[in-house]
Amino acid sequence: MTSKQTERINNKIKKIKSELQADKRRWGGFYHDGGGLRYLPPELYLKLEDYTGALRYFNWFAKNFPDDIGYPIFLFEWTITLFKTKRIDLAEKKAIQTFASNTYIFDKFLQKESLQFEKSESSNWQSEQLVQHFKYSKKLENLIDFGEWLESFTKSEKFYDFANKFIYLRQKLENEPVGNNRSKIIERENELMKTFTD
Numbered sequence: 001m002t003s004k005q006t007e008r009i010n011n012k013i014k015k016i017k018s019e020l021q022a023d024k025r026r027w028g029g030f031y032h033d034g035g036g037l038r039y040l041p042p043e044l045y046l047k048l049e050d051y052t053g054a055l056r057y058f059n060w061f062a063k064n065f066p067d068d069i070g071y072p073i074f075l076f077e078w079t080i081t082l083f084k085t086k087r088i089d090l091a092e093k094k095a096i097q098t099f100a101s102n103t104y105i106f107d108k109f110l111q112k113e114s115l116q117f118e119k120s121e122s123s124n125w126q127s128e129q130l131v132q133h134f135k136y137s138k139k140l141e142n143l144i145d146f147g148e149w150l151e152s153f154t155k156s157e158k159f160y161d162f163a164n165k166f167i168y169l170r171q172k173l174e175n176e177p178v179g180n181n182r183s184k185i186i187e188r189e190n191e192l193m194k195t196f197t198d
Contacts (some may be wrong), residue, residue: 001048002168004170009044009048012044012046013044015039016037016044019037020033020038023037024113031064038061039070039071039074041054041057041155042054042074042077042078043077043135044105045057046077046081049142051081051084052085054084055081055082058078058081070101072102072105072130073130073134074138075094075097075101076098076105076109079091079095079098079150081135083131083146092098092153093196093197094197095153095154095159096159096162096193096196096197099159099162099166101165101167102130102131103167104131105131105134105152105169108131108134109136109137109138109150110138110147110150110151110154111138111139123189138150139159139185148190162192164193165191165192166189169189170189173186174192
């Protein structure tokens, strides 16, 4: 990457941060960010291979948007950042969160054929379409080490244990009508997430 390209990316990051600050002032000390600007900086930091900058940004995000669960690609970028800054325990938890948000994303990154099965996908973010134009791949030079780690983690007993339980619950949700049983399944899914990510 040329110094000109680096400068351009840094300027984009500054502009986004400035717009987010203006948004906060406009809303009386709270962020509204209806356009989703808050999701853009991680990709830019990763392009620069500035993992410390990305980590600072994710810490800021967690503090300022505590109820925002993010979206799959954003969570994936967060997982990369945690791995690259040697926070492996946290990277594992974020990887589980990423998989739960979209079960196709790891196969796409690892260039494997994605498993097809009937399961509840309650938003577009959970569908396979989301990863059709996914920019990240294990073949990217700066992600080879992350790809090896992710490949190994997705074959671990811990990941299999989570994935099997999660998919089982998602399959049960697929045809379960609104009511007491559905609520219980969702409750079990929430407990599962807490067990593996808290």
